[in-house]
Amino acid sequence: MHRRSFLAFIALLPAARPLAALATGAAPDRFTFRSIDGGPLDLRTFRGGPVLVVNTASRCGFTSQFEGLQALWEQYRARGLTVVGVPSASFRQELSSAAEVKDFCEVNFSVDFPMTDLVAVTGPEAHPFYVWAAAQGVAPAWNFHKILLDSQGLIAADFPAPVTPEDPQLRAAIEATLLGT
Template structure:
């Protein structure tokens, strides 16, 4: 191996090590930034003080109808401090083949989605976005996404509180209860 190639290999190893270290040093979800579906940075720190449900999504999956439940959660709890964040991913079954514009159009036309969306993101394996590597470190291997529509719940302080598997409907009672426990704003009085 030439000196140049050894230098390149060493630099690449250092960069990979540094990315892992950044993930390990993260104190909260607020330390991470996604790229928004609009191409602009989407820092999780903008949601500081709110409860965030991060969901890896896909447009051509048997679970795609969960978009309806995610939008319902967003509409029901947004005024009390819930943010639903969709993170499109093509990691599982190649079920998110579109580009950002196509994904955005699909979500708006078919499910009237208006909650924040990231651009297509890798959520599994060694190339996973740092947020997903951190989440695996925080909650363990069982909490890693194994398919589309895996859900992470982040408390207002930025710590990971829980996760819900793909098959857990977004409007399931246990999801709603977990969200309600974390909402920074109280429920409006019943009339």
């Protein structure tokens, strides 16, 4: 890792926590993204209900999954599920700006679930949430990797890109986390 990349990574870590603490604990206790609309998107906002965090890309063969993610959001949000889209160019298939991504998602898929600004999900520039998940053995290998957090913010399950939002196993995992709230 280059010194500059390492220093940029260290700057993203929570200041009051030792490096070893990054791999433990619940996600909502420490991770904030920048919202696609501007301002913070703090995972603590969603504490108490399950959260499905999905790294997305507008120019991917799995982009049609936005439709299914929106349907999940509409079906389960009254019961406490939050879907969070995390646009990322880590796999070189995302538009160049958050404004373009937001417009694309709204126009083509009527997306209204929370979305973050563009972030890296792999490599030395990865957002701290993804560093935390990787330390637990959960790392996206491609766009539309789904990480399901339980009501306590712990990883309940994860699903690779080919698993669609309609998949019975994904829905069963969501139902199980909803029962645990």
